[in-house]
Amino acid sequence: MTRFDFTPYRRSFVGFDRVFDALENATAHVSDxxxxxxxxxxxxxxxxxxxxxxxxxxxxxxxxxxxxxxxxxxxxxxxxxxxxxxxxxxxxxxxxxxxxxxxxxxxxxxxxxxxxxxxxxxxxxxxxEALKPQKIAIGTAAPETPVIDVQPEASEASEDKAAA
CATH class of the missing domain: 2.60.40.790 (Immunoglobulin-like)
Structure with missing residues (x-):
């Protein structure tokens, strides 16, 4: 029986070790x-x-x-x-x-x-459930940007009035 060498494929396919092991073992077993x-x-x-x-x-x-x-x-x-x-x-x-x-x-x-x-x-x-494909909804609204309410000129003017 000729055995197939999966070494070149093992280098290219990361994480498929179990699949290649099963293929190699399947050719090695002779069943009655x-x-x-x-x-x-x-x-x-x-x-x-x-x-x-x-x-x-x-x-x-x-x-x-x-x-x-x-x-x-x-x-x-x-x-x-x-x-x-x-x-x-x-x-x-x-x-x-x-x-x-x-x-x-x-x-x-x-x-x-x-x-x-x-x-x-x-x-x-x-x-x-974590491994099942999940449908991701696509929104159409623009993302909200935070509004900064602090105005530097107005705060300086109020400090000047408080000092006087």
């Missing part, structure tokens, strides 16, 4: 595609990851969201491994798995459910 999954866009800010976890129970799956990464692990109990001897054909894969998903900034997990052999994980992107 187990278990299969779908990523679905529900609307502009909502996503759903669906993972085929046939043969796994809810307590055999661990979902961890930390910073910008989602980790889904599945591990079968030892007793299930011992029961393999009674099967004539075992076509449903129930091997342990670990699946990682890199999440964009401000994406959080809102829930997870398992039904009919499918694990669904709901994601929501919530951009903080």
């Amino acid at each position: 595609n187990y278990p299969p999954f779908n990523i679905e866009r529900i609307d502009a800010n909502a996503y759903r990851i669906t993972i085929a976890v046939a043969g796994f129970k809810a307590d055999e799956i661990d979902i961890t969201a930390q910073q910008n990464q989602l980790l889904v692990k599945g591990s079968k109990a030892q007793s299930a491994e011992q029961d393999r001897s009674r099967f004539v054909h075992l076509g449903i894969a129930t091997r342990n798995f670990e699946r990682r998903f890199d999440l964009a900034d401000f994406v959080r997990v809102t829930g997870a459910n398992i039904a009919d052999g499918l694990l669904t994980i709901e994601l929501l992107r919530e951009i903080p």
Whole structure:
């Protein structure tokens, strides 16, 4: 596998280190595609990851969201491994798995459910108000300039009258 060198781009794009790291890591990982999954866009800010976890129970799956990464692990109990001897054909894969998903900034997990052999994980992107685009109103009135009410000649004349 050929790796792409992002060094020239790192010099030109300040603050994009995480993007380049993700691109380099994506080319480095070779995945076995187990278990299969779908990523679905529900609307502009909502996503759903669906993972085929046939043969796994809810307590055999661990979902961890930390910073910008989602980790889904599945591990079968030892007793299930011992029961393999009674099967004539075992076509449903129930091997342990670990699946990682890199999440964009401000994406959080809102829930997870398992039904009919499918694990669904709901994601929501919530951009903080301070980072959302803001409409700036343009005023048409001229800015007010402060008026200075002190007149130097009038104050000198009043001092002369007070002295006399």
